[in-house]
Amino acid sequence: MSLAEADILRRAMGKKDLVAMKEQKAKFIDGADAKGISKKIAGEIFISIDKFANYGFNKSHAVAYSYIAYQTAYLKAHYPSEFLAANLTNEFENTDKVSNFLEDCRRLEIEVLPPDVNNASVNFDVMDDRIRFGMIAIKNVGKNAVEVIIKARKKLERNFTSIFDFCINVDTRLVNKRTLEGLVTAGAFDSVDANRAPLYDAIEKALEFGGKMQHSVFSNGDSLFGGMEDLEITEPELQDIKPWSEKERLGKEREAVGFYISGHPLHKFDVEYNSFTNFHIGKDKNINEEDVVKVCGVITGVRKKIDKSGKNMAFFTIDDFSGSCECIMFSKIFANDGGYVEEEESVLVVGKLESSGDAVKIHVNKLMPMDKAREQLTKSINISINKDVVSPEKISLLKQIFEKNKGNTPVFLSLGKNGFHGSLYSLKDYRVKVSEELIKEVTSLFGDGSLRINS
Template sequence: SAGILKMDFLGLRTLTIIRDTIDLIKISHNITIDVDSIPVDDEKTYKLFSNGQTTGVFQFESAPMKEHLKNLKPTSIKDLSAMNALYRPGPMDFIADFVDRKHGRKPIEYLHPLLAEILSETYGIIVYQEQVIQIANKIAGMSLAEADILRRAMGKKDLDEMARQKNKFVEGAIKNSIPKKIAEEIFVVIDKFANYGFNKSHAVAYSIVAYQTAYLKANYTAEFLAANLTNEFGNPDKVTLLLEDCRKLKIHVMVPNINRPSVKFTVDKGEIVFGMSAIKNVGINAVKEIERAHKNLGRNFKSIYDFTSNIDTRVVNKRALEGLVLAGSFDSIKGGRAKNFASIENALSFGSKVQAAKLSKVNSLFGDVEDEHFAEPDFPDVDEWEQKYALAKEREALGFYLSDHPLRKYETEYNSFSTIKLGDPDTFKNEEFVRACGVVTSIRTRMDKSGRNMAFFKLDDFSGSCECIMFGKVYAEVGELIVPESTIMVMGKLESSGDSVKLHAEDVIALSEVAGKFTKSLGILMDVEKHTPETVLKIKTIFEKYSGTVPVVIYVRTNGSSKRYLIDNKISINDHLILSLQNLLGEDAIAYQT
């Protein structure tokens, strides 16, 4: 109303990720990428969208969006822009119709030929605010300013103003040789969509940025994921999701390594080198000191004693050393995590003694002090940590699991029985009853008003984490299962309030018992193009070895569809059976069915 142009400037972390990815590509491939000049018809990029592999891709990361992309199979920026605009409350109801029209499963019909040129790119569905304005302009002869007034009136649902606008619209359409009945029908249609219409320039701009990130991920996967990890390491849930994406895409993320020090996540021969500044109590200065010492030494560190003899322990202090050991940074040299951790005090003392001797020689007036050789102390006699404990300490140092995940052993159970992914709150519905498989990473208890213990605990899976509450009655029955690092399945109702989501645990079962209690049949997915008759014979041999009472259903996939076969063999569910089938058919080919 003041006649002043309003401009919004949005700071996007995504743009930093794009820049960091381009820098890594330059280092790894000696190629300079200009994202404003990349092809907009890249086949690998649209395949990535169509497969729903959009973790890290701007605006297209949520689990529901990934499913919509798999159905849509976008082939243009226009498709992406429309999906971006439709994926919000209200217009989301039209996504299925949009997809069906794109793929010819539903006809694209227009109330008048003039609508075709306006709505063809969105398959006859009004998606954008600009389309409402164009329709009013083309059909009713309204000026663009008048058409925008119509759009705003529809959004406000002002009945008196709507009546005036309808008369004006219909009269204008009649003057344009459009029958009154058709004009009224068009008005009803645009009234239905006007309240949902999204700003097209916004949707297109965001979708272009999304396409750029997807292009980088599709063509320079390791560099893109490394840049994401660098920018997200303060968010453990996001890092967990990115690490799982790396695993699925077969991009190896190395554990931190004192002999490959790097402040940020970088790429070496297609593998991601861990950015050591992400380790708790190990700051940028400490990593730079390790880089300096490693370069000056001209060789790899051989032991924790060799390490402390060559670095400035005022910068890489005891707390930093503890973080480095717990995170696995010394795994590539002798000792093991337990022995190296127990050696930290001795190593710091030894390093100080060696460096004092070096300084004494440098400061000698005549420089005639002989080199003094110090024998490294023996490692303390301690047992190596069990994997469960080592992983817990690793998560303590990093904020997430890296070298392995306690849930990995139960991945088939997780994929089969979990009804939610803890890192995808977009899929959560308030009061929904769910099953969640995960590992307990923290717990605290207190007395309720009745004097009974209740528990508050955090559950982690491959996608993120969720806070859980267990009241006294349930805790008295199954509370012994809620201990740190235990792998469990929690059943209960979600409580969603804004950004806060909690799971009210009504029952808990150890994951080691879930398959035996819940499995009614074993599902096996076979792809005709991948598996031969020889594969079938091997499967039969496995079934005979592990015969039992559980039915087996085989789904044979061919040409995008699958057929279901219930076979004669019945099997006994156990780890050896599942591992044998996964080794033969792949990890994702096996599912427990309830």
């Protein structure tokens, strides 16, 4: 091969271009044959080249990667809180990676504390093996604003007692309206007042009140904070406003940060997620565009449009525990399932994948809310019990649960021991209705992962 032809082969290897590699194989073998090398040997050499093209490193590169992999594995195994806190700080702008790290925290039972104006932290820090949320990750809350909050709290030598007290004592040129909106919706004032709705409503009033109090102190010749405690301050009253629903609260958190903090709408559907899903957005890398995938997730970023034929269609993002991807619902599907395409709705999406560079899209064939998916797809349920840790008395409580949740779904029971699954028994005398109540009762009795839905 000439140098130019060799460079074409090099590029094909680098880009993992299977079509180009096939073309180059014939040229390589013919060229080797012309140089007196048998076609058999040339073919064996090219097979080695082809394997290397699929995924290969030179030795020094492989050793360096192995060394780093060992170091990070050691840190995650022995210092999991510190390891995940460092990764969250490093990747806070990448919402897919943050979602993965937060899910790791949940699986490892590492508590992630919400942002807190009374324990403010610029980055994600570790406190008693718990991770304190880094405020720099909140939109419109920069490093300077967080440092102002930390400085004011330190100077006061006490906690902020209200949003009005907070605005009196911080520099509102740096902690402005948009900063306060981000702090409230992200839950940073929950230690002051857990009802975020009236706090959000009072933001402008609090800033105005804080400005007036600071101006009053300046007028009396004091410094910004000095002498403030000598004043008798009567704070305005918060309005009596209904608290945000869980769905609304989590939705506003996601808007403020880019991901959920105090929970995830999908957690209430853990059993359905583990039972129905066959594709995890941020984890599954082997993509076959012919495969039909089932994804459980939360709808965000809805855009409804009119197609060329004058019919409704929709684009939206689906978020699961591992990442997010765009979904396209054409008019034919929208006519049947478009009514379920709502912000913050937990749904099951069935469709085909389309690879788009490093990302994937899903062409939706079917969409339904999670409770409807549970109702329509459930054929039977499996309950797994470890006899080593569960007493016979506890197992006997199943009868009461079945009696309270009578229905048409068959029940199978797996009794494991010494880490093995054991035999599977069909409980022919019982049929149940697989409801949220049944799932909650079984999992609270035998633990997460004890119930699985067969579809």
